[in-house]
Amino acid sequence: MIVYNFIRSMDPCNGGTVTACSIYNEAFKSLGLDSHIVSISDHEENENVYSLAENVSSVYGFSIKALICCFKKINHKSIIVVHGLWQFHGFLALLLSYFKKANVIVVPHGMGGAYFDQFKLKKLKKYVYWFFVERLLIKKASCIIYMGEGEKNFCSDLLAGAFSGKELIIRPYLNKVDTLSENFSGLAGLDSDFFNILFIGRDDPIKGLSGFLHELSVIDESCDFDICLNIIGPFSKKTIAGYLRDFKNIKINFFGAIYSIDKYNIIKNSDCVVVPSKYESFSLVALESLMMNTPVIVSNNVGITYDLPMCAGVLIYHDDNELLDHLRHVYASDIKEFDSGQVLELFTKDNFLSSLKLMLSDVSYVSKP
Structure with a gap:
């Protein structure tokens, strides 16, 4: 066979x-x-x-x-x-x-x-x-x-x-990843003085990045901490220029397409990962984040929310207010110490x-x- x-x-x-x-x-x-x-x-x-x-x-x-x-x-x-x-x-x-x-x-x-x-x-x-x-x-x-x-x-x-x-x-x-960096050295663009949010995805409207940036631009005005949105994905120069022009009040870093160990290093050293998709059947990105013990904030339109048990590192939002509450919660608490074992035992x-x-x-x- x-x-x-x-x-x-x-x-x-x-x-x-x-x-x-x-x-x-x-x-x-x-x-x-x-x-x-x-x-x-x-x-x-x-x-x-x-x-x-x-x-x-x-x-x-x-x-x-x-x-x-x-x-x-x-x-x-x-x-x-x-x-x-x-x-x-x-x-x-x-x-x-x-x-x-x-x-x-x-x-x-x-x-x-x-x-x-x-x-x-x-x-x-x-x-x-x-x-x-x-x-x-x-x-x-x-x-x-x-x-x-x-x-x-x-x-x-x-x-x-x-x-x-x-x-x-x-x-x-997901296969376990070894040899990860424990600090920001060598991770160009990540600044420990900022609250680092990470988005990973392709340049597609269904991934919800544009809507998330609009939400973030409003949220940033009422936040008492500095936000930096780091983006991993194959985005065109035209798209990047448009986002940088339209959302000047947000610090945005584009890393381009990054894979394997380099991607996992950035996930591990981020404060949280966001999955704001308008529709997504599962989301391996959310799973990768939990494997790195990095909190993930997920839109309720993402299918993996049906499969994840309640866990300190999994935060699901339905609107702007809930998104802001989750960001403040991750910023204010030592949530990165959560145990992802309960979640990952399903996968x-x-x-x-x-x-x-x-x-x-x-x-x-x-x-x-």
Whole structure:
């Protein structure tokens, strides 16, 4: 049995989906399976990724190279794990499930949100793609795996009537990080004289950064401490210039795209991490923060809030006033001494592997007609 983890791109700028795909690939290998990552858009192949790129610019772009290669390698004994929706690799998996009888598992990674809550002409491409591709892919899937209760709730409206198979919640885990800096030395831009708030995310309106900056600009006027917002993510020069121009009363540092140990160093030395998303199915950033024992302030629109037990380091806000209260609470108290063990015990590698193993033995891998 060979597992193929299908994803559009393993570019780390794509965030949580890339991290989760790597986690699944690692976990399948830990269970003794031959597992591979298959990327449709990456142009640099490495030892961990099969790159089937063919200058595909659109997420719906068709790749003849990917089609031919997969038809040669994949058969009825193969398992395809589709990471994410609304992209060409889902269409490719659908074709392989029909013509090669491959078994399909879908991991939406938050891409099953309420896209069709009201009709909009600009979403016409998505309506068509849903009817002819995604809806059929969901019907063919042996199983859908959600990262948490929040994501399952967010996806329920879209998938209602399209899927009648097995739905599972398998919470992700993060590998422990060593060799962290205990002070601000070497962390350019972090100033211990400020209350350092950290935002990690891509340049996308759904991540809520613009709204958070508006909230922060109002809050800053009534705060009796100096705030610095540090931002990690692949932001364009135009976006950065716009934020610096529009929010001059806030000290803002842009670190750019930072990964692995450097990112964790900044998380650890921040006073708190904020996740202000308008919609987010889970949030690995929140999990990373708790792993570093850094308090996280999360919008109530973030799915991980359904899965986190009450804990001193987890603060959920619904409006500006509650956000200000949480910031003051973190500033005034020694909250960084909280014990994140109670929270993180839900997100362990052992739990993940046990759930994955149970899923593999429980789900019938006979391709649906």
